[in-house]
Amino acid sequence: MASGGGIARSRLVEERKSWRKNHPHGFVAKPVTLPDGTVNLMVWNCVVPGKEGTDWEGGYFPLTLQFSEDYPTRPPVCMFPAGFFHVNVYPTGAVCLSILSSAWKPSITVRQILVGIQDLFDHPNPASAAQDISYRLFTKNKAEYKKRVREQAKRYPPVV
Template sequence: MATGGIARSRLAEERKKWRRSHPHGFVAKPETLPDGSVNLMVWKCVVPGKEGTDWEGGYFPLTLQFPEDYPSNAPVCKFPAGFFHVNVYPTGAVCLSILSNAWKPSITVCQILIGIQDLLDHPNPASPAQDACYRLYKKDMRSYKDRVRQQAKQYPSLV
């Protein structure tokens, strides 16, 4: 079986499992192309902000771009460009250990999304991806939290 075939069959299985059971408030589905076909290599997702955090009430769009050699290598996970978070690059790319040096082929889409949700309220200042955001986080936590709550309001639930 070609490498891309392994990736696609794994993603088809992940999709089936997700449709049967997934965490409340999360969305994860393969991209639908203009011709109506499904692209298993790109997933459109929504990560809800955790209750009781400054992220609560936000439903944050995230794209997972799977490489042809998935699950040997992790997907690229991106929020919209300009997303405000210590560990999100200005391009929107998420900087998270389970997506790089701690990647294991056994990690599932569900685990990735839960890990990203956890990262929202528990940033890793030892691995900053946005300088201005990092400085605000380190020097003025109140302003940082205000900015997070403001961003959460920019991404309300679609239902």
Template sequence: MSGSGGRRGSKRGHEEVSSGSSSSASSASSSAGNAKPKVMSTSLKRIQKELAEITLDPPPNCSAGPKNDNMYEWVSTILGPAGSVYEGGIFFLDIHFSADYPFKPPKVTFRTRIYHCNVNSHGVICLDILKDNWSPALTISKVLLSICSLLTDCNPADPLVGSIAAQYVQAREEHDRTARLWTKKYACGGSYPS
């Protein structure tokens, strides 16, 4: 009696598993119809891969990772490069990935105020790889390295703030003094600006 009951139970268990599988399959196919485009999953895989890489091997003086649990919203910190007018500063940046990433560039903005001809008062950065020269082969690590390079050598020929670019070219000492003051005032607190 117990043998047949065991078989019946195992057969019933098998039927439940089978029906559970078909139920799962049908719910998976119905949810696939409601799912976001495949680009979303491609972007998420790429973002997760870049997070693993930047966690294991971050660019010098940089860090980056998700803000809370949202993989599409990151926070980055860049330490002001030694020997630059930004030395000693801790600069926070927001990084926003779209569902089209890596086919479209991330949106990267300074949250910490910075006196720089290639960064405007809203934190927008004038950097060719964040616009027309973006390539899916680029990564957040490479973007952060480019931003660090911009902090060492600004590009007054392609400014977002013309007055700062003109001052950089025509009155470099005054420019450098102001940039150091801003770094001390806005970038030496070490906390994410609200």
């Protein structure tokens, strides 16, 4: 095994411990458990709740974090389901957020990524649009944009 992979895995073990001790309410972040019962630390299934008082409220949005052997030098790839409606989410589901690209620092934690993505829900960055339809509605028809967001939130009810 490459030494880089060792660094990535040991950091992810620490992230997992830290998350279990203390994480924001409504959020989920855990490594994938494989059919044989082993845990794949390099892929995490997460849930990012919509903030109360926003059009995203009531939605619990599934997100996958895919870590490379170069983590934490390189950020994880963060993916919503394909077709996720948001100005800064590509049609593939990939999230476009500065802390996941140009502003990435190895000190950024899983918690900071998920809270940053939650914040992005209600504060999209039209200057870095990744999706044409949501960008057009966000900039030209806010009422329809908000309606679409609320409809999407209903499609992702709490899993409990």
